[in-house]
Amino acid sequence: MDTKFKHVSYLWDESRAKALENDEVALLLYRSNLLGADLRLTNYAGGNTSCKTRETDPLTGNEVEVLWVKGSGGDLGTLKRSGLAGLYLDRLHDLKKRYRGLEYEDEMVGLFSHCIYDLDSKAPSIDTPLHAFLPFTHVDHLHPDAIIAICASKDGEAITRELFGGQLAWVPWQRPGFDLGLKMEQAVKDNPGIRGIMLGGHGLFTWGDTAYESYMNTLETIEKAAIYLEENYGKKRPVFGGQKVASLEEGQRREIAAQLIPYLRGLASEQKAMIGHFTDDPRVLEFIGSNDLDKLAPMGTSCPDHFLRTKIRPLVLDLPAEKLEGSSEEIIAHLRPQFEAYRKDYQAYYERCKRDNSPAVRDPNPVIILYPGVGMFAFAKDKQTTRVSAEFYINAINVMKGAEAISSYVSLPEQEAFDIEYWLLEEAKLQRMPKEKPLSRKVAFVTGGSGGIGKAIAQRFLAEGACVVLSDIDENALAGAKAEFDSAFNKDVTAVAPADVTSAEKVAAALRIAKLQYGGVDIIINCAGLSISKSLLETTEKDWNILYDVLVKGQFLVSREGAAILKQQHMGGDIVNIASKNALMSGPNNVAYGSAKAAQLHMSRLLAAELGPDKVRVNVVNPDAVIEGSKIWESGWAEGRAKAYGITVEELPAYYAKRTILNEAISTEDIASAVFVFVSGLLKKSTGNVLNVDGGIPATFVR
Template sequence: MSNSAASELIARSNRLGADPKNTNYAGGNTSAKGTATDPVTGEPVELLWVKGSGGDLGTLTESGLAVLRLDRMRALTEVYPGIDREDEMVAAFDYCLHGKGGAAPSIDTAMHGLVDAPHVDHLHPDSGIAIATSADGPALTEKIFGDKVVWVPWRRPGFQLGLDIAAIKAENPQAIGTILGGHGITAWGETSDEAERNSLWIIDTAAAYIAEHGAAEPFGAVVPGYEPLPETERRARAAALAPTIRGLASTDRVVVGHFTDSEPVLDFLSREKLLPLAGLGTSCPDHFLRTKVKPLVLDLPATATLEEQLARLAELHVDYRADYQAYYDAHATSESPAIRGADPLIVLVPGVGMFSYGANKQTARVAGEFYVNAIGVMRGAEALSTYTPISDAEKFRIEYWALEEAKLQRLPKPKTHQGRIAFVTGAASGIGKAIATRLAAEGACVVVADLDLEKAQAAAAELGGSDVAIGVAANVADGAAVQDAIDAAVLAFGGIDLIVNNAGLSLSKPLLETTEKDWDLQHDVMAKGSFLVSKAAAKALIDQKLGGDIIYISSKNSVFAGPNNIAYSATKADQAHQVRLLAVELGEHGVRVNGINPDGVVRGSGIFASGWGANRAATYGVKEEDLGQFYANRTILKREVVPENVADAVYVLTGPELSRTTGLHIPVDSGVAAAFLR
């Protein structure tokens, strides 16, 4: 990086953003002012480097900074048309940019440019927001910080807030920062280190004061029956609830889920103030933009039956949607964007935990993290005072802000499988791994299920972090193991949409050499295994009421009588007929069931590598290394079938183009006439 001020800013931002006590993910912004040489005039020019829109402090790099000419940015005060038109200033920031590239300036750019300090931090720490949302926040600010920190009444982020803070800095030379009512903190310094020290001093001083002077039980007493269930029972109940809750939360648009049963969440859910505090909603804009203004709270004890909880959740969901519609109707104007959906993004179940939702796994996970932040804020505010978030009218002004709508409109078009949760068996290698890879590339969340947990986790890691894929152990011949794997999937991503029965093995033997053990092994893994996976997954699919897909990776051998593989071909025929049977049975639930019949897939295949390839090569009288080409030569197209070809077929069958297709088998065999479907 060419400028030391900017380099120090990156380092400071990463340190601050790495610790969740300082700010939430993608929350807050930092800046530095310095001098660089204008490449056109060769003269020095004062610049402002500031974290751009949408970035995260903990992972900030140079490309995430907006760089503006400070003289031009500050000159905007001369043309500022007033608070009623302050949104126009965001577009004006573009005319202040210096150089090429960089991030788009955020709404908080004015705060950083107008405050007369070389380094400025704006952060969202729980301890600071606790003071900012206290009923007597101004008095607490003075009591805790003296004249070093100044209270700023709530104002929506923008140019006017920047002017306000700049004036406070000028009028209070002894001050090192501010508490922004309902929102967060801002601090500054002459050096980068000083700004960081000042930010941390405010955060730590607030936290220490709350710890020393706050009430011992700010959320009230534990309510009998609302205590956390034992962990095993709690996780089982969460897995049983998750598909139904996701279905409710997906009424307007399909969402992905995340589950949290951390101690702060379970404690909050057990307390007598749960309902009144949750009903007040969150306050910091970063929080409620991702959590909605308030959560849906199940008002039943943890001791209620699953059936009672499910029935009550359905009733509360109807009420929640009506309440959100009323909130929208009460505050919307003719210029407001259309309502974006009335479903909850946070669902709280006492004794069990929190379900959070978003367009993808990262968004769902971050929404949950933000609500944990909100719990921390409420705890601190109630410990010292009374939690008093900004009004619903102010929340609406931000949630349906034209600038926020413009940001949403700039989001890239979702991929075909975004929001879908795929469960692929035998996915640590070969065809299964290729399918998992293709579905993840198309936006799906993927559960890599395999007999070998270590290989499953390694394959999932290749697809990205846990926001993209997870690996689980799955012995498909064991019903309990299958249910555990499905439960892991719904807890990881909220539910399940797309199942691929791919796990398999093969023993190439003629009839007289095929043992009863060989027969049972083949049928346990593929016929019985597919049945067990489909049964466990179908329960979740039906509970979700979102439809779904079940795909069977069968084989051309399900219809073609190849030599010396009686057990393998018979179980593949069993799988093929399961497709037809389940397509008929599950169609009323919107679940489509289809199959794929590949020819011998040699390259990358775990089955072929484990001895099947050598046996088939011997059967056909060719070298094992020539087996793929042998298969290709006997087809109409004379082309070898590879795992990616099967993955392509799964993508097409589960994509939007074949939404009216069920009970179909697609050959992926380069054309084997003897295996033509009739």
């Protein structure tokens, strides 16, 4: 059997499979993970797989046949046993006696739960009968672009028959559900010996007697379709009718995207805050610069998985380059009518298609925004959803490219698309989603973020649902913090932006990363710092300059660049500056550090007064004596303070704790909690405030 493929990845490891040969469910999971690892085969969280086994009924002791199928939600690439639903196969077939027709499709999903064999099952998905009614041991259902290109073409059925020589049956488009399962069962009966089924506008079903046979059948079928498309690109006519708009150079594209995306994010967030994503993938550039863009983009997508993520159609920006040279107000004035027109069009689509029991209209803002010559922007509730939405639209582009190469592209009828987007079962799934965390939909930029207080703040923000951009001058430490957070959370929610905060150019470059990665920023944390403890006569000009450069100038540069983004978004926001109790309290051997901290504190008051009309809050947290986990003690500060107090370094922690009213040591997590209070929404009407986290030192009481 040939295992060399050009358009799909053969990943099967016979030694691993051999170790699982006595466990069909384990082989199902292995096959699923391999299929999900290749995004050319299926989308993230798309598709499903199954197998059928003989098991002992725990109630009767009799042998029964059980269907193991991917449950609702989840992703094939990471599927585990906990993500499967195990159901009595005979009971699923018995449901045919209860089926009352297409108008009662949704009630069948509730009955799936009465067929559960494995009590630890994931909730069964709408696709369960599609697997149950196929008389094969192992079944794969995927959404490969190469297959959907045929399924979504005008001549898809004829092409399928000719290309696969009658080995694949064709079932016209129908919304997934019980009736589609019955039609697929009939297709197998009507076409004995077939290897799979093509679902019009939707995807592919393939199967085999063993996990390996099903895997190979799937790969071979998709490979054949991909080769066919490749042979036809540009044969009939130029791809997408040829290029109309030339793509800008990469540097220009990124610069324009970074300039534009905060405005887009603000407009896309006028109902609910959204997280952004930008890509200038070559496949995107080819499509958005083409002659066919104006024809194909309004048609919408075909596969249900695509438009559930991307909305039925994108917004194509009309934004001449000279408009970007205007003021913020002028740029927004040019963009706003385009968003308003999109919202009006989406509302009209809802009104045309809604049914008596349709859920209320959802956010009418675009998810996908195309800017010819530059790239694609996406906006959704969190970074993973946004990134995946962009990936799905690239899938849709691939489908349109293939369909146009071999025939002509056909999108789903508008009413069919609406009935899936506003499906009551889909709405119920949305309503079951867990409550969003306090910092969901927020983007935080944290300087000094690789360790100490900054890292603790970043970790708290991530735990509360935010996306975080870690910035620091120490790139190795940044990489370590990123790896740690990737493991604890997920790779989408943390980005790194190396920067020396004393350089305006490097600060701008760091915040440009935040814009391109997440669409903008909502929370600015100025935590970058260092400390030098010397007497007046020992303090050098170099000591003075570096403290003022990092602490004062750095806070100024980061706040200035961050405030510009906050103003462009028109979403308000927070700046929290990490100062020190030394900003309020005088002490020996501290002239440079203490006065720099005082400057940070007063700058914060000035910024609060200036930025308040833009709903940007500026507040200060004053730590003191944060020893455990703090980078400040690596710089010689401990030795300097011990000398000032006439004690040893080892005695510092107890000394600091005993001088406080509460007699408590302060940790980095204590500071992170204080910062969270300011940005969590609990104090959304407070600005210009100072919160001391020092255990209680009367000399620092603000009065």
